[in-house]
Amino acid sequence: MDKNQTIGLLLISLLLLVYFYFFAPKPEPPVQQLADTTSVTQPTPLPTDQEQPKVEQADLAANDSIEALIAQQQLGLFYKGAEGEEQDITIENEEIKIVLNSKGGVVKEVELKKHLTYDKQPLILIDEESSQMELAVSSQGKIIDLNQLYYRVDTSQPAQGDTTEVHFTMEVSPGKVVEKIYKLPGSGYQLLHEIKFKGLDNVIGNQDVLLTWHDKIKRLEEHFDGYHGARKKATINYFTSSGAFEDLSPASDETEQEVVNQSVDWVTIKQKFFSAAIIAENGFTGGEFRTTFNPNDSSVVKDTKSVLRISADLLKSDKGNFKFYFGPNNYQIVKKVTRGFSNNVDMGWSLFSWINKFVIIPIFNFLENYISNYGIIIIILVLLIKLVLSPLSYKSYISMAKTKVLKPELDELKEKYGNDMQKIQAEQMKLYQKVGVNPLSGCIPVLLQMPILLAMFNFFPNSVELRQESFLWANDLSTYDAILSWKATIPLISSFYGNHISLFTLLMTLSTILYTWSNNQMSAVQGPMKSIGYVMPVVFMFVLNSYPAGLTFYYFVSNLVTFAQQSIIRRFVNEEKIRKILEQNRKKNVNKKKSKFQLKIEEAMKASEEAKRKK
Template sequence: MDRNSAIGLFLMAALLLIYLQFAPKPTPESADPAKTTAAAKASANTPGAAPAAPDSVALARQLGSFAAAAQGTAQTMELKNDLLTVSFSSKGGQVQAVRLHKFKTFFGQPLDIFDAQSAKIDTRFRTTDGRQVKLSDLYFRAEPQGTEALRFVADVAGGQIEQRYSLAPGSYEVGYQLRFNGLNQTLAQEALTFTFVDNVRQTEQDRKQNRNHTAINRYLVSGDHTVLFEASESPEEITVEEPLKWAAHKHNFFIAGIIADNAFSSGQLNSSVDLNDSTYLKTLSSTLKIPVTDVQQGKANFRFYFGPNSLDLLKTVAPEFDRNVNLGWGLFRWVNRFVVLPVFHFLEQFISSYGLIIVLLVVLIKLVTWPLTYKTYESQAKMKVLKPELDAIKAKYPDDQVKQQQETMKLNQSMGVNPLSGCVPTLLTLPILFAMFQFFPNAIELRQEPFLWARDLSTYDEFLKLPFELPFLGSHISMFTVLMTLSTLAMTYQSNQSNPSAMQGPMKFYSYLMPLIFFFVLNSFAAGLTWYYLVSNLVTMAQQAITRRFVDDDKVRAKLEANKVKNKDKKPSGFSARLADAMKAAQEREAQAKGAPRVARTDSDAADLDEEPGTGAADISPKKPRKTRRS
């Protein structure tokens, strides 16, 4: 590993660490009024506590002409297909629970993406006499419409409130219609408020990862897409004053969202975390405004999505709904969506083991990037061959860094060597590197897929459980991370042994230190990711061994000598010429600062800069006009 490759490696490592730790994690507030209120409501509904009997006088005072529907007996109804079961309560006529049939929690329990204890959906509206009424205040009459639809009706104020739900076979989408019939004189001309409060439960092994990948996404009619900061542990809030198309509560690998056929007129999204709460990971809350004319004119049509956070499914649900799958941003998302995922899905048609699919993915990527890798090895061979000349320059000018750089640049130019060619190919592979860091923890395809000793490739493999927690490491040891670290150290040793003089002193020490740092960073990352990099390291070492058979030092020396003859009379141009000017100017400034005589420019120097000999045009220091003495 030569100096340029090392610089590329360290730059890549620094960028990666910055990328992983970019977002600050502020300390959560000690008291959140919204959470306190939610807790108070939860305790008020604690099982075993006898509900207060409704007072007809109080109900009439509170609900007015809607009070007649505020008494009754709650019933539970269901819509069910092969993918999910959706439960409804006749009190409010709203979704009460959703269970996904084809998924379990990491702990083997049924996966309820929504349940009556942790989440609640409600809608409130204002009457012309100023009263606030919630649908949860009212009892609805349930009317099944076959096996795929359900209708709830409440007779109120001389009219009806109607809610319709539908669930088609093989679908994660629940159709929803809200109608206010014959209530134009009773309903105030003010938007209805739809609320969805969601206390998210842990469903994955890694509680922290589960929480940090939980957030609210929303999409505006104007085309803007925004997500609340996922990893935040302090309250987050977004207020939207323009129409929204959809809002979605993302639970790492699953989504509970609502999409409007028209639009919500505005909304507010909130998330908060209580790190002392062992029951819930995060509280998500969406408050969306429904135009009153929509419910009066039969246009309040919506769809709920309760299902997996899968790109192939989400891209057909609504515009940009697939943004809920966090595949990174910009170029990294493009690489994952149009390169990694298609290859992944192609391979899974023929191979059932996702661990083997990852191996083939590594091999394919290495084959595609082999030309870049070969360029790196070729650059290393050139620098190795030039090592004696470079050492001679350092020995000749031990205390003059500028002169060392000038002479090194002249040597590189004469030999046709670009010193950046060793690290640029490495940096060009960065998009794939960063894309993988987003792909493996967020790909539902890997969720609960076992391989070797790993139970789940989407989270860390807990090979060794520690009886205590260590800083930066946690309470476990990931064997894939251990093997990846050892393979990285072996690859570094192999590279250093092949060119012992290229990496010396502190640089050599840091080349071995970086893999150890990454061991602590990646110990809690997805096993699929560390398995990927373990295989990648092994393939890279094989590539190095094969490539060395084609890159012969004697042939490289002969090629460089041929370049030297070819470039003998060639003048620097473009960036090289500008760099030479800058170095000469720096040398002159340094000489002037030390009080040394000005460096004389030769005619050959002037020729290098396309100047006329003896004109002094290369002097970058501004000259004052000479004063003429009057006689």
Template structure:
């Protein structure tokens, strides 16, 4: 590179650097440019937002117009005007119940029993809110209608009904052109029944021609009202009365569904309360269903679909009634509908004992205002006094067997254990000579068993015990927990009364073993049952376990007292005198004949077995 070239390049570089330095903007010019760019950016953002807003408003307008169009179509359909409305509540109440009726569906929204509370002390509400549905279902103009979803025309009012008075309120579902469905509710003073008269006017031209009946759907999920949910579920189910006046029920221990024929009433029964729908002209069949639901504090879910015969005439009238009240036997019986058969008083003889003996005596004692703890005490004493002749006879018979035991042991030593048939024959001879009936101690005990078992059904289903306290037991209708803990194998508490009952039974068993001379394995078998009941009865009502405790104590007292009047030596002397008497032929009882036939068959079988053994042995030789 020569000097001229270098000089030219250097001058060009200086020119470029100088231009950049001399032409650069000042700080003020840079700020003005920044403000200009920011203004342009803001303007673009506002423009975009305006465009988005206009787009959204346009979309919203389109949606609103679409919904409006749909509502317009719905409003012109069957009962279109009733598909939207404002919910209002009408209240009917008397001294016993408070009934809230909503114009949405025209159904009873909730029922409160004024004199009752739940296990937490809150007002007792049979059901409420969306937990229940009630409505007519039918088809018209190709559309399925459910009145439970429609709004009725109804006044917004509260009506108090006093004893001796009655009042009613009418709700109307308008179809138009003088065609409608009316729900007319009525309530009398001092009554658990709510009347419901359903009237259809001009609906013969609305209901599809193929329909011969309207379907009445009623469903409810009933909440927990007692302390022990599992025990409450044990007694809860759907009950119904057929046209033949038979009261039937679905399973209480599992989900169940059944088709029913002509029916007078259907009841959603809990342990101590019932919601019952009654038809004066019978339902024309349908279905009933009950389900155990996993939801906390819900006893069960109930539902029924019932057919109401629909005549093709201008007016159809369906007189119905509800019963919302306690499962108190006398209260249910006063309804004159056989509702009292929902109360489980047992089966067979136990049912008749409770119905015709225990209940009448209980009602008489109740009139004395003794308190239910004392009533159970008196009832137990009366029962023991009535059954004392049987108890005495049973104990005397056991005393005779105890006296004969030494002679029986001698027979057993002579005959041996390898020939049970001969041993039983020798025992029967001894019984016959001594004039002792080996079943004499069992028969009186068996005769007492129905009374003992009858109380097992009576006390758990006795509404009168609900909420009644005695001593430390706050509620005789449920268990008395003195200790609660985290559940182990389903047990989360210990009942004091069950513990006392178990101790009393063990003491009584020990005493019986000591005076009867029981030995061997039989000596210990009697101790197992009380220990089993300690767990089985732990969650049962304290009123029941209190009765069993009293019964055990009085039985022990009876045995101890009778023992003082029974002399084993005198009994032994009488047996020996009876042996000396000449044998007289008496007509044999059926039991004796069967025993003798059985012994002969056993003896013949033993001989055949012996002969076969001998023959087999001879052949081998």
């Protein structure tokens, strides 16, 4: 309300008070009669209980008229919506409990019944303090927020398992109605929503209706700092009608803001493991999005604001169909919501996401149906993947075994040519050609396994299934398993390592070093390349210290299984037989022509040697 409106209302109120005080009709004085001395004087009767409210109703009518004038000036034709009774309506199914409110006909609170907060409290995804929605329309030069008006409520109670419907109705005038309808199915995390403007063609202008959603993301997870903390995962995602998935950078420490001037299908306020979203069946005409946060406020993860434009014609023609999603970021659930909605679960780059979506997640969900312990599920997942990849592991080991057999000859070349690495490499290539050994055959199987290992980098940190699931000493497999923590900031260490020690990460590092040592016994690699194998596990110890315990446990078990695989293969591999095969190949390849690849390598080496001599 601006200054002129305030002064006008005060003057109107003052005029009404002056009128009722000075100009209202005064009661006539009672007629005086002569007393009859022969009769008993009767006392003047007190007002009865039925007469007393008449004065109160008159005063109330005066107050009501003032409030009605104020409401009419502010709301125009919608002034009737200024009065009403606020009422909460609770609807729920197996997964979700929603509180609707008759003031505004809005979603007041959402509870996810199958999940808890980090401190084991009911998980309230949004409430009236953290989340507010405005629905602004233009009418007779006024901007009216329909979510601040009162609605009449009509609820239909369904049979068990059926859809619950709640109708909110506000009558502007006879035949002119604003209607909001909510439908909650018997199961699932979706709430259907319709907005209808009936007979309001001449009441509401043709300007877009503005839906403003201001949400302060509640803190649901214990760890919200760091790369995999809740704050770095919270953002606004949206999907355009042209098929493009976009987001505001979740890792940014600055205010992020975007303006979209094209049709938008849905908008999600995404947290690490949960989301609140609104989907428009016929699209929003555009929107503005903003995220920011206060680093000193640990109760709010991020402050988000979404301003969405809705065509008024859609709401006037019964095409204002929407739905909300309030639920977990579970890939198997969100992929069924609407087009592109599965992008709210980060599965990594295209190659890795394909592995997660069509291999890892189906196996993981299948095991969930029969096993309740997620640590056991991870172990079985490792065994199944290693079993499928065992042929590649076998080929890799055979390649290393051949190299081991050739090690004495390779050592002779190093002694013969000393520090001339180019000559040594050239002679090694000739030796490999003679005995029929491909030096890359041991690397290719390892490279083919890398996409699966890298896919896990996205699967475990974003797997809501692991949230609050314990195994051994890890209380929550979706975050790090700290066996020792400290609050003090230690230069460099706190920046690169964190303020805790993860036991599964330590075990993973030690097992990787053991696996590297085992491989070096079979490999002919010498010098710096051999040392790198021991440096990398230490590097990853720093990198993965704050990653989920489920991921580091997976790598730890994978290392143990790989080590066991090699031990078993070693028992069935006879080095004498390999040596005989190599000698047979040496005899066969005496007069064999060199391949084009080998010729190119030799030419490159000769050119390099010639350049070195000239220099």
